[in-house]
Amino acid sequence: MAQLYPDAHCSLDHHSPLELLISTILSAQCTDERVNIVTKDLFQRYRTAADYARAPLAQLEKSIQSTGFFRNKAKNIKACCQTLLDRYDGEVPRDLESLVVLPGVGRKTANVVLGSGFGIASGVVVDTHVGRLSGRLGLTQSKDPIKIEQDLMRELPRDEWVNFSHRMIQHGRRVCLARKPRCEVCALADICPRIGLAETAVELPATKSRVAKKLSEKSRPAASKHGSARAGTGKPATGGPLRGKQKARGATAAQRATADRQRRS
Numbered sequence: 001m002a003q004l005y006p007d008a009h010c011s012l013d014h015h016s017p018l019e020l021l022i023s024t025i026l027s028a029q030c031t032d033e034r035v036n037i038v039t040k041d042l043f044q045r046y047r048t049a050a051d052y053a054r055a056p057l058a059q060l061e062k063s064i065q066s067t068g069f070f071r072n073k074a075k076n077i078k079a080c081c082q083t084l085l086d087r088y089d090g091e092v093p094r095d096l097e098s099l100v101v102l103p104g105v106g107r108k109t110a111n112v113v114l115g116s117g118f119g120i121a122s123g124v125v126v127d128t129h130v131g132r133l134s135g136r137l138g139l140t141q142s143k144d145p146i147k148i149e150q151d152l153m154r155e156l157p158r159d160e161w162v163n164f165s166h167r168m169i170q171h172g173r174r175v176c177l178a179r180k181p182r183c184e185v186c187a188l189a190d191i192c193p194r195i196g197l198a199e200t201a202v203e204l205p206a207t208k209s210r211v212a213k214k215l216s217e218k219s220r221p222a223a224s225k226h227g228s229a230r231a232g233t234g235k236p237a238t239g240g241p242l243r244g245k246q247k248a249r250g251a252t253a254a255q256r257a258t259a260d261r262q263r264r265s
């Protein structure tokens with residue numbers, strides 16, 4: 001994964017932990033692209049926790065309306081920033097315990113802020129992409145984000161927790177799509193058991209530890225031919241067309257059965 005997505009990073013635009021905190025609250029049920037459009041103006045108008053805390057609620061609601069659930073988000077942002085003023089001198093705290101009790105901040109948001117705002121690996125961010133991919137890759141059997149995170153934290157080295165999420169999110173957006181995963185061009189096809197995908201499920205000797213080890217391998221300077229060469233270009237980082245042994249490993253069960261029949265006939 002590190003070779004496929006060497007530049008994977010948080011896709012919410014921000015210049016400070018406070019901006020990242022606000023962006024992450026806004027990103028609930030909303031795309032990062034939409035949040036970035038909204039925060040472009042928002043961050044010009046509101047620069048400190050005090051600015052948000054003192055803003056008239058209706059004005060803040062209007063500013064963030066297009067991100068959806070804007071009434072609740074505006075209320076949480078104001079209350080959250082008021083708490084920052086009351087308890088932390090307007091600064092964002094650097095520990096999980098303090099963050100998760102702020103209004104509108106759950107474990108996922110706290111992990112995002114600590115990981116991408118402060119560079120502190122407090123846990124693994126589990127969003128919809130990370131949850132989906134972790135299941136398909138056999139890294140977890142749970143659908144509960146908290147349990148998924150615990151499974152991932154057990155399997156991955158701590159210094160990979162932050163970047164692992166960024167890479168999984170990139171892969172989920174570009175290749176392992178929710179409705180139509182592009183397994184035929186996926187660079188992980190040789191280690192992925194494709195759990196939950198009835199039409200393409202394959203039997204692989206892939207254990208959870210083996211998959212986790214492979215996924216958390218550090219990037220090497222020499223980029224893989226089809227992986228990092230594409231990273232940052234906006235094009236899908238796939239394994240490219242499958243060839244030879246790779247093709248045999250990456251082929252679906254149905255494709256392999258067809259090939260066997262053709263060989264026998």
Ligand code: SF4
Pocket residue numbers: 136137175176177181182183184186187188189192193194195197
């Ligand atoms: S092989 Fe398919 S299911 Fe597995 S990670 Fe790739 S796209 Fe997703």
